[in-house]
Amino acid sequence: MASTGVPEDLRIALERLAAVERLLVALDFDGVVAPIVERAEQARPLPETATAVAELAGLAGTWTAYVSGRSLASLVEVATPDARTLLIGSHGAEVRLGGEEHPVVLDHDQQEALHALHIAFAEVASQAPGTWVEEKPAGRVLHTRQADAEVAEAAVGAARERLASRRDVFLKTGKQVLEGSVVHATKGEGISFLRQVTEADALLFAGDDVTDEDGFLALDDGDVGIKVGDGETAAGFRVADPRNIAEAMALLVSLRAELGAQRTP
Numbered sequence: 001m002a003s004t005g006v007p008e009d010l011r012i013a014l015e016r017l018a019a020v021e022r023l024l025v026a027l028d029f030d031g032v033v034a035p036i037v038e039r040a041e042q043a044r045p046l047p048e049t050a051t052a053v054a055e056l057a058g059l060a061g062t063w064t065a066y067v068s069g070r071s072l073a074s075l076v077e078v079a080t081p082d083a084r085t086l087l088i089g090s091h092g093a094e095v096r097l098g099g100e101e102h103p104v105v106l107d108h109d110q111q112e113a114l115h116a117l118h119i120a121f122a123e124v125a126s127q128a129p130g131t132w133v134e135e136k137p138a139g140r141v142l143h144t145r146q147a148d149a150e151v152a153e154a155a156v157g158a159a160r161e162r163l164a165s166r167r168d169v170f171l172k173t174g175k176q177v178l179e180g181s182v183v184h185a186t187k188g189e190g191i192s193f194l195r196q197v198t199e200a201d202a203l204l205f206a207g208d209d210v211t212d213e214d215g216f217l218a219l220d221d222g223d224v225g226i227k228v229g230d231g232e233t234a235a236g237f238r239v240a241d242p243r244n245i246a247e248a249m250a251l252l253v254s255l256r257a258e259l260g261a262q263r264t265p
């Protein structure tokens with residue numbers, strides 16, 4: 001089967017993956033399912049990817065998941081996933097399985113740390129035109145995509161400096177964002193959790209950002225990791241942009257549907 005945007009080595013890996021008994025397909029959201037845009041609330045899935053994910057979720061022995069740095073609420077709003085798609089939010093700190101949400105619960109010290117984080121980011125953003133703060137249950141995100149490069153760099157530096165003495169705020173760098181969280185969680189933990197609950201024989205994970213590297217490091221032999229875009233990666237495969245993920249997902253749907261049809265008596 002020819003598919004122009006799917007490299008040959010990935011196509012072969014997808015053929016192998018399509019044949020496993022229990023398969024988990026886990027996708028990062030921003031930069032993988034949805035192209036990167038100026039404002040977080042404007043991001044939307046590529047329709048072809050959303051369709052392929054829904055089709056995969058309807059196949060026997062197949063689970064789908066979005067594994068995102070977004071809060072669950074924000075992920076649900078922009079991705080509008082159906083109930084079958086498993087959700088990991090806040091880089092692993094929040095979970096939704098079926099209709100059941102497992103929100104993050106903060107103790108008193110974490111609430112105090114979140115307040116300090118909010119003040120630090122909000123004060124920096126108020127002085128740095130083009131930056132803004134996104135709120136999450138266990139963290140805050142300083143967005144700099146719409147700021148001039150020098151303003152963005154200075155804002156991130158100032159925010160880091162203000163939080164340097166806090167051992168209870170964990171900082172992560174993402175695509176033109178600085179994220180702070182009062183809960184230590186990684187996408188690797190999220191992916192290992194999903195592997196456990198689905199009892200998957202193999203899984204696919206695709207990601208584009210530095211924080212997705214924890215996810216790639218949680219993959220085993222027989223799994224497929226796909227890095228979207230440039231940058232160092234532990235993933236075994238690479239594609240250029242989210243449209244290639246749409247193509248890869250469509251290919252996986254047809255391969256798995258075909259094999260499923262052959263298995264059905």
Ligand SMILES: O=P(O)(O)OC[C@H]1O[C@H](O[C@H]2O[C@H](CO)[C@@H](O)[C@H](O)[C@H]2O)[C@H](O)[C@@H](O)[C@@H]1O
Nearest residue numbers: 029030036037038039040068069070145175177
């Ligand atoms: O793990 P992800 O699903 O990829 O989420 C990572 C962060 O994505 C969002 O920010 C990124 O996408 C925005 C919309 O395209 C873009 O404007 C921003 O510059 C990107 O960093 C989201 O807002 C964050 O909360 C997520 O952690």
